[in-house]
Amino acid sequence: EAEVAQSPRYKITEKSQAVAFWCDPISGHATLYWYRQILGQGPELLVQFQDESVVDDSQLPKDRFSAERLKGVDSTLKIQPAELGDSAMYLCASSMRLAETQYFGPGTRLLVL
Amino acid sequence: DAKTTQPTSMDCAEGRAANLPCNHSTISGNEYVYWYRQIHSQGPQYIIHGLKNNETNEMASLIITEDRKSSTLILPHATLRDTAVYYCIVRLAGGGGADGLTFGKGTHLIIQP
Numbered sequence: 001e002a003e004v005a006q007s008p009r010y011k012i013t014e015k016s017q018a019v020a021f022w023c024d025p026i027s028g029h030a031t032l033y034w035y036r037q038i039l040g041q042g043p044e045l046l047v048q049f050q051d052e053s054v055v056d057d058s059q060l061p062k063d064r065f066s067a068e069r070l071k072g073v074d075s076t077l078k079i080q081p082a083e084l085g086d087s088a089m090y091l092c093a094s095s096m097r098l099a100e101t102q103y104f105g106p107g108t109r110l111l112v113l
Numbered sequence: 114d115a116k117t118t119q120p121t122s123m124d125c126a127e128g129r130a131a132n133l134p135c136n137h138s139t140i141s142g143n144e145y146v147y148w149y150r151q152i153h154s155q156g157p158q159y160i161i162h163g164l165k166n167n168e169t170n171e172m173a174s175l176i177i178t179e180d181r182k183s184s185t186l187i188l189p190h191a192t193l194r195d196t197a198v199y200y201c202i203v204r205l206a207g208g209g210g211a212d213g214l215t216f217g218k219g220t221h222l223i224i225q226p
Binding site: 042043098105107 | 147154157158162200204205210213216217
């Protein structure tokens with residue numbers, strides 16, 4: 001069964017450092033999402049792509065976060081500089097197209113010291 | 114904010130049916146009810162979704178009331194591996210724009226041996 005791949009699975013960094021996460025969606029899925037999940041809460045959307053275009057980045061803290069999906073396939077989420085409050089699980093999801101069922105990857109757990 | 118209300122936690126005995134309720138009294142006619150679950154430290158897993166008819170798949174059954182203001186997810190024979198946080202989510206059926214999922218806090222289901 002096809003799955004969403006994410007790497008790394010775990011990342012420890014110091015505050016003010018840069019960090020990047022990678023996501024490879026299910027093959028053929030045009031829509032890709034990045035979510036952030038703080039411990040004890042549900043995931044919250046950061047950014048949504050349709051192919052290589054951003055559909056929604058209204059909740060992305062653009063002063064420090066950036067996301068790209070240059071060829072409309074895999075995607076990278078970057079934080080620079082990282083802050084203590086960025087410690088969370090970063091989840092990637094994909095769907096065949098808009099309004100279709102979203103399938104999630106295993107997530108990247110970030111700890112900022 | 115999430116458009117659903119779920120109990121914070123529930124217990125169920127192993128081998129029995131687990132019935133998880135969800136209230137979505139403000140749901141509109143073009144919104145689906147989706148269920149996901151999240152086992153500790155993993156990404157959310159899609160379970161099932163429905164619009165107004167009851168649905169069944171290999172994982173669970175979804176019962177939606179006739180007025181669509183509430184629903185119940187049924188795991189017919191719960192096992193210890195079903196211990197997880199279960200999220201009930203309402204989302205638009207149509208496409209064409211931002212459609213990130215809005216998660217609440219979910220129900221922590223604990224299966225007792």
